[in-house]
Amino acid sequence: MALKYPLTPNPAPKTAEQIAEIHRDPGFGVHFTDHMSIATWKKGAGWADDALVPYGPFQMSPAAAVLHYGQEIFEGMKAYRWEDGSIWVFRPEENARRFNRSALRIVLPEIPEEDFIAAVDRLVAQDAAWVPTGDGERSLYLRPFMFASEDFLGVRATTTATFCVIASPVAPYFAGGVKPVDIWVTDEYARAGIGGTGAAKCGGNYAASLLPQYQGYQHGCDQVLYIEASNKDRVEEFGGMNLFILKQGKLITPALTGTILDGITRKSAIQVAADLGIETEERRITPDELFSGVQDGTITEAFSCGTAAVVTPVNAFKDKRASYQLAQPAGRVTMSLRERLVAIQYGRAEDVHGWMRQVV
Ligand code: PLP
Ligand code: COI
Numbered sequence: 001m002a003l004k005y006p007l008t009p010n011p012a013p014k015t016a017e018q019i020a021e022i023h024r025d026p027g028f029g030v031h032f033t034d035h036m037s038i039a040t041w042k043k044g045a046g047w048a049d050d051a052l053v054p055y056g057p058f059q060m061s062p063a064a065a066v067l068h069y070g071q072e073i074f075e076g077m078k079a080y081r082w083e084d085g086s087i088w089v090f091r092p093e094e095n096a097r098r099f100n101r102s103a104l105r106i107v108l109p110e111i112p113e114e115d116f117i118a119a120v121d122r123l124v125a126q127d128a129a130w131v132p133t134g135d136g137e138r139s140l141y142l143r144p145f146m147f148a149s150e151d152f153l154g155v156r157a158t159t160t161a162t163f164c165v166i167a168s169p170v171a172p173y174f175a176g177g178v179k180p181v182d183i184w185v186t187d188e189y190a191r192a193g194i195g196g197t198g199a200a201k202c203g204g205n206y207a208a209s210l211l212p213q214y215q216g217y218q219h220g221c222d223q224v225l226y227i228e229a230s231n232k233d234r235v236e237e238f239g240g241m242n243l244f245i246l247k248q249g250k251l252i253t254p255a256l257t258g259t260i261l262d263g264i265t266r267k268s269a270i271q272v273a274a275d276l277g278i279e280t281e282e283r284r285i286t287p288d289e290l291f292s293g294v295q296d297g298t299i300t301e302a303f304s305c306g307t308a309a310v311v312t313p314v315n316a317f318k319d320k321r322a323s324y325q326l327a328q329p330a331g332r333v334t335m336s337l338r339e340r341l342v343a344i345q346y347g348r349a350e351d352v353h354g355w356m357r358q359v360v
Pocket of ligand 2: 075076077173239240241306307308309
């Protein structure tokens with residue numbers, strides 16, 4: 001049965017003036033819209049209690065399993081306002097599919113793709129006034145998530161789950177637009193390993209990334225690049241983004257090995273690169289290849305990419321021994337790819353692959 005998310009309107013929605021004030025300087029993930037989509041799942045009964053309700057706190061037992069064992073998954077996606085006022089979501093079916101792959105890994109229930117997308121559509125349509133214009137690459141960040149809401153302290157998969165989508169008007173994750181960022185490369189800490197949960201978008205991966213991220217900040221870096229934990233022979237991804245390097249004219253990104261996230265921006269960047277006639281390769285990149293390549297100038301550009309980060313150029317990689325400065329941060333290939341992708345998202349370039357879904 002398809003979920004409909006019937007509306008209970010927020011009795012005190014923000015005024016147009018209040019929303020305009022938030023849009024002037026939205027930051028990232030600090031302001032939330034007037035509503036949220038919710039549904040609950042019970043083992044044996046399936047999904048029910050779907051609703052679009054005023055944004056607000058959950059009532060939850062202190063014994064809820066998520067609070068103890070972290071049985072939680074989430075997604076990140078964006079709605080964009082085009083110049084004609086229409087509102088579009090980027091590749092939502094990809095997020096729905098990845099959400100269900102994450103659910104399988106964490107033993108949460110799958111949600112039918114149409115019910116996931118309906119939750120997003122209903123929320124975006126209801127809170128359409130919250131979708132900023134594209135100035136400064138602003139957008140409405142959408143955060144679908146699901147958690148184990150059963151009161152039970154034994155360690156086993158939950159029999160009750162809560163699904164929710166909230167929305168937040170945002171600027172790009174890194175303040176300062178396309179300002180190239182410095183990256184801390186850690187081989188001391190890992191966020192995921194072979195057989196672990198790296199390919200799932202689950203809260204625990206991000207909890208594991210906080211300490212190395214703090215270490216990165218102490219070294220003046222904005223993000224951390226992880227090296228696979230077991231053999232330390234391949235660089236993987238950032239705490240919240242995928243990695244691309246430009247080596248001798250070819251864009252290279254770490255292959256999907258089960259330890260990193262199958263990024264939708266990554267996948268789209270590979271397609272956009274092909275459209276632009278840029279050769280790409282998915283394969284292992286060793287730490288030595290990365291560092292020596294930047295040093296000897298064969299790797300000239302690098303960027304991180306993700307929903308929140310869009311495409312953000314790398315200025316330098318740093319580890320405990322040295323700093324490796326890219327020859328061309330924000331170089332031609334990075335910027336042309338970035339420009340095309342963003343133009344598709346904001347309706348300024350033709351959507352030849354059918355990635356955009358119109359909601360309003
Ligand atoms: N890798 C990690 C660990 C992430 O958290 C994200 C962000 O969602 C990405 C990669 C990029 O994925 P996507 O492009 O689907 O947002
Ligand atoms: C996203 O890009 O959606 C993420 O989840 C990454 C996080 C750093 C906000």
